[in-house]
Amino acid sequence: MTYKRLNNMTGMDPLLNRRISSIFLNEFEAFLKTLSELPNHENGDVFQFSLHKIRSSLVIFELDSVIKLYDKLSTRKREGEEISQDDSELLFALDETKKNIEKVGEFLANL
Structure with missing residues (x-):
C-alpha cells in the first residue's frame, strides 16, 4: 500500500514517512478509544x-471514507x-477504524 498524499508531502522520504506514520498510528489508536467510548458521553x-x-492526518492517509x-x-x-x-453505524466505524489501523501498521512495518 502506498499513500500518494503522504508521498507527495514527504517527497517519498522513507524516514519522514516512517516518522509521520508512527505518530499517526498512535493518534489513530487513541482516536479508536474515543470512538469506542462515544455512547458513554x-x-x-x-x-x-x-x-x-486527527482530521488532517486522516486526509493525508487517504481515509476520506471514514471521515x-x-x-x-x-x-x-x-x-x-x-x-x-450495538449501533450498526458505530460498529461499522469501529471495524473500519481497526482495519485502517492495521493497514497503516503494515505500511509502517514495510518502510
Missing part, C-alpha cells in the same frame, strides 16, 4: 474535538440522538 464534544485533532462515517456519528450525537454500543 452525554454529548459529542470529546469525540468532535478528537476528530478535529464521512465519523462526521455522521458526530452529527447524530450533537443533535442529541442516542448512540448505543
Whole structure:
C-alpha cells in the first residue's frame, strides 16, 4: 500500500514517512478509544474535538471514507440522538477504524 498524499508531502522520504506514520498510528489508536467510548458521553464534544485533532492526518492517509462515517456519528450525537454500543453505524466505524489501523501498521512495518 502506498499513500500518494503522504508521498507527495514527504517527497517519498522513507524516514519522514516512517516518522509521520508512527505518530499517526498512535493518534489513530487513541482516536479508536474515543470512538469506542462515544455512547458513554452525554454529548459529542470529546469525540468532535478528537476528530478535529486527527482530521488532517486522516486526509493525508487517504481515509476520506471514514471521515464521512465519523462526521455522521458526530452529527447524530450533537443533535442529541442516542448512540448505543450495538449501533450498526458505530460498529461499522469501529471495524473500519481497526482495519485502517492495521493497514497503516503494515505500511509502517514495510518502510
